[in-house]
Amino acid sequence: MTVVRDAATVIVLRDRAHSPKVLMGRRGSKAAFMPDKMVFPGGAVDPGDAEVPLRGLPERICLERLAEGCDPTISGALAAAAVRELWEETGLILGTPGDWPDAPPDWARFAATGHRPSASGMRFVFRAITPPGRTRRFDARFFLLxxxxxxxxxxxxxxAEDELSALSWVPLDETEKLDLPFITEVVLAEVxxxxxxxxxxxxxxxxxxxxxxxxxxxLGRRGPLP
Known part of the structure; x- marks a missing residue:
């Protein structure tokens, strides 16, 4: 049985009021999960993410939804994973100015920019578990920023590291032209x-x-959607 891993994905939205765009990149053709698909930056939670001292967290209602039916401590780890994956896959910084001399090894490059990580401003907007039968399965939480x-x-x-190529700001009304995973299409409709x-x-x-x-x-309302 394939283990389902907790994961965080970040939907970065630009020019919301006039011509909204989202940041997307293409996964490699040899990737084990969703090869060649256009996706948002994101990935699995690492064991050390729960210990990362975030300068800010999503709003309380988001933390409550993240913790619903889960270990409450997962909320901070998911928020940290979102900041880390955004940095690793795009090179973009979500944080506040400050020295971080004792940063863990996988945060060293982030710390070298002179910032401390902060998840303030992220809003939890979607959750999806990869269906059975896939080579990898994730319990993915999607954050809008x-x-x-x-x-x-x-x-x-x-x-940015080389996990995603063709990083670009895609007009929201043109995303349907891309080769997208089904769940990404659903999340885009929600956005x-x-x-x-x-x-x-x-x-x-x-x-x-x-x-x-x-x-x-x-989450936050009992029962299935009408």
Whole structure:
């Protein structure tokens, strides 16, 4: 049985009010998970993410939704993983100025920029578990972030690692032309529905795919979607 790993994904939204765009990149053709697909930056939670001292956290309602049905301590680890994956895959910084002399090894490059990580401004908007039968399975939490919250130039990808190629700001109304995973299409529809409302959502869609059955639920509201 394939182990389901906790994961965090970041949807960075730019020019929300006028011509909204989202940041996406292409996974490599030899990637074990979703090869050649256009995706948002993100990845699995690392064991050390729970110990990362974040300068800021998502709003309380987001933390409550993240913890629903889970170990409450997972919320901070997911937020830290989102900041780390955004940095590793795009080179973009979500943090506040400050020295971090005791940063863990996998945060050393981030710390060298003169910033401490902060998840303030991220909003939890979607959760989905990869269906059974895939080579890898993730319990992915999707965070929405306005580009204005970044502490770096949103067009500077020079510090990105090589996991994603063709990093670009894609107009939201043109994403349907891309080769996207099904779940990414669903999440984009949710993002589009929230363009005019920057507040954290009171309830969060959840595709819960277990080995026995699948449900489309909402965290923060009991029962299936109508």
């Amino acid at each position: 306005d580009a204005e919250q970044l502490s770096s130039d949103p067009d500077d990808f020079t510090h 589009a529905s929230r363009i005019d409302d920057p507040a954290p959502p009171p309830s969060v869609p959840f595709f819960r795919n277990s080995d026995e059955e699948s449900h489309f639920l909402r």
